[in-house]
Amino acid sequence: MKPVEPTREEFLFFSGPEKALFYFLAYLCLAYLAYQIVGRVRLWLQGKPVDWYKTRTGREYWMPTKAGLQNWVGNVLTYVLAQKKVRSSRPKSGAPMHLMIFYGFFTLFVATTLLAINTYSPFKFHKGTYYLAYEMVVDVMGVVFLIGVAWAAIRRWTHLKDELGQALNADPKQQIQRRRWPMSQSANDFWTLGLLFVMGVTGYWLEAARMSAHPEPFDWSSPVGHLWSTLQGPYGPPAYKFVWWFHMVWVFVFFCVIPKMRLRHVVMAIFTTAGKSDRPMGQLKTISMEEVEQTEQIGSKTAKDLSRWHLMSLDACMECGRCTEVCPAWNVGKILNPKQIVQDVRGAMQSGAELASAIGEEALWACTTCNACVEACPVLIRHVDVIVDVRRNLVSEGQLSGSAATMLRQTASTGNAWGQSASNREDWMKGLDIPLCRDGVEFDYLFWVGCAGATDPAAVKTTRATAQLLQKAGVKFACLGKEEACTGDPARRTGEEFLFQEQAQTNSSKFEKYGVKKVVTTCPHCLNSLKNEYGEFGAKLEVVHHSQLLQQLVSKGALLAAKPKRGEVVFHDPCYLGRVNEESDAPRDLLSNEVVEPEHTRHKTLCCGAGGGRMWMDDHPEQRPSNRRAEELLATGATTVAVGCPFCRIMLGDSLKQARPNDEIRLLDLAEMLHQANGAE
Numbered sequence: 001m002k003p004v005e006p007t008r009e010e011f012l013f014f015s016g017p018e019k020a021l022f023y024f025l026a027y028l029c030l031a032y033l034a035y036q037i038v039g040r041v042r043l044w045l046q047g048k049p050v051d052w053y054k055t056r057t058g059r060e061y062w063m064p065t066k067a068g069l070q071n072w073v074g075n076v077l078t079y080v081l082a083q084k085k086v087r088s089s090r091p092k093s094g095a096p097m098h099l100m101i102f103y104g105f106f107t108l109f110v111a112t113t114l115l116a117i118n119t120y121s122p123f124k125f126h127k128g129t130y131y132l133a134y135e136m137v138v139d140v141m142g143v144v145f146l147i148g149v150a151w152a153a154i155r156r157w158t159h160l161k162d163e164l165g166q167a168l169n170a171d172p173k174q175q176i177q178r179r180r181w182p183m184s185q186s187a188n189d190f191w192t193l194g195l196l197f198v199m200g201v202t203g204y205w206l207e208a209a210r211m212s213a214h215p216e217p218f219d220w221s222s223p224v225g226h227l228w229s230t231l232q233g234p235y236g237p238p239a240y241k242f243v244w245w246f247h248m249v250w251v252f253v254f255f256c257v258i259p260k261m262r263l264r265h266v267v268m269a270i271f272t273t274a275g276k277s278d279r280p281m282g283q284l285k286t287i288s289m290e291e292v293e294q295t296e297q298i299g300s301k302t303a304k305d306l307s308r309w310h311l312m313s314l315d316a317c318m319e320c321g322r323c324t325e326v327c328p329a330w331n332v333g334k335i336l337n338p339k340q341i342v343q344d345v346r347g348a349m350q351s352g353a354e355l356a357s358a359i360g361e362e363a364l365w366a367c368t369t370c371n372a373c374v375e376a377c378p379v380l381i382r383h384v385d386v387i388v389d390v391r392r393n394l395v396s397e398g399q400l401s402g403s404a405a406t407m408l409r410q411t412a413s414t415g416n417a418w419g420q421s422a423s424n425r426e427d428w429m430k431g432l433d434i435p436l437c438r439d440g441v442e443f444d445y446l447f448w449v450g451c452a453g454a455t456d457p458a459a460v461k462t463t464r465a466t467a468q469l470l471q472k473a474g475v476k477f478a479c480l481g482k483e484e485a486c487t488g489d490p491a492r493r494t495g496e497e498f499l500f501q502e503q504a505q506t507n508s509s510k511f512e513k514y515g516v517k518k519v520v521t522t523c524p525h526c527l528n529s530l531k532n533e534y535g536e537f538g539a540k541l542e543v544v545h546h547s548q549l550l551q552q553l554v555s556k557g558a559l560l561a562a563k564p565k566r567g568e569v570v571f572h573d574p575c576y577l578g579r580v581n582e583e584s585d586a587p588r589d590l591l592s593n594e595v596v597e598p599e600h601t602r603h604k605t606l607c608c609g610a611g612g613g614r615m616w617m618d619d620h621p622e623q624r625p626s627n628r629r630a631e632e633l634l635a636t637g638a639t640t641v642a643v644g645c646p647f648c649r650i651m652l653g654d655s656l657k658q659a660r661p662n663d664e665i666r667l668l669d670l671a672e673m674l675h676q677a678n679g680a681e
Ligand code: SF4
Pocket: 316, 317, 318, 319, 320, 321, 322, 323, 324, 338, 339, 342, 376, 377, 378, 379, 380, 381
């Protein structure tokens, strides 16, 4: 007898009317799904057109350019298929569990698509060796998927208990906010996970029922279904059909409810990651005066003022909480919860409510713009864009008061965020013979000192050490001295966009006047603005952090690296260097890589709490991010904390003293350590 070729008959035992009923229900379901999708698309289209979808003439286009399309494909491959962000998150964040669910689900999705192509197209490939391999892969990945789903449910249950415990111990003012997250999320989560689990298990039951009703010699290629079928015994056609319909009901429910569940991120993540902006993490979007004249407002008041991409990205949120887990403000008990912000803006997109009241002003001002949430988000949501744009609106309406408002006034009147006069910017130079641009000296690097570097007593030590190292290594550099003015970074991130733009124009004109091409700075906030944001104001600069230039000088042999004792030094990565500008090797190289690493390190560093204008805002003593970071740094057992940012130095200085009033903990900038290693007295 000729052996039977392995394959599977679709709609086994089904009559014509039964098939017609299936198609009727399937189309009904898909129509409902399409109706919901149209509703969501309408909400996204309220937003502003997205720049990178526009043609050169400014006309909005439905597709990006060819180069844009390549980016789309690259982003989807990197962030969706390769799961870059999920893989790089900590195992504690449930990364392995998520990967099991994703790759299990993805395999089942591809398998179903292939089956549909085989059934509804002239190409009949679902047979022979291909069929056997197909069945084996689907069966194994189905188990991976179910283990991932069960793991997620257990994890959610454990977290729910922990979160409720924490919420009950939290500040009473925050209890409502903190409770709202676990309770609302958990109900939705258990329903979602339950649906996935039922679909997976009934899928196996259906497979087993087919084998019980219509056994074939090649059923071994689906080991799970085969074992189940052996255990349950023979089935007649009615029993098989019952299981078929039972499974299909859950599949129909899945398609009807997916837009309402956070599971929608499976689809939405593809669109969000594909269309993500090429704008670097540290670059905020510039507002033009024409835009203000047209809209008669600054920043975002309602969801309509955000871009369509931003609105669409809200629907991609999987509510995983990774953003909140890493938020320095949330972690010291503040009301700011980036995940909740995404949900609040999503709610405002539907209701039309004002964003500031939907999010809450206290939460908006608590953000340090450290970008930890942006870095952690698997679907690339840009929380900081939204927060700063709402701040812009609040500032334009006079809703900012206190010391941050004073900082803005000082920057506007003196060009220094601390209100020091321009003449003080040269005080740090005493006894060092620093070349000045205005004297017509030739230079390769402009040494950009910054407001803190020029006037804060601790930061001045860094500035002097850096200048002396550059002199020792023979680098031709010059400073602007009293011609230098604040980059405008604190103003921009506090929400005063046009003050930033004035500063950027003033400084850019100086760069042009003196032919500045390369800049070195000790401040990562200045670095970020000059490197990522000044380009729009005509300053095309090559900007490096002092650790990067010093690293080059060490590798050329012009300077010696520091050689701290093992276990003695811990390096605190500044957010705007390690995360936002992706430099974490240079500082370590300067210390001969003899550093102990704290829990949060490199691009996953923990913010000191100074960014986003927070340096000029008060914190409750119990809610200082710098205290938490200081504890973490000290937990390494190090006795020296090395820094690479004047802001971090100011914030950590107080916190280290408070944490160890009786211990001799040294707080030094990398430049000072290198200066000592190179013979400083
Ligand atoms: S915003 Fe991103 S990181 Fe935060 S909960 Fe949503 S998907 Fe997760």
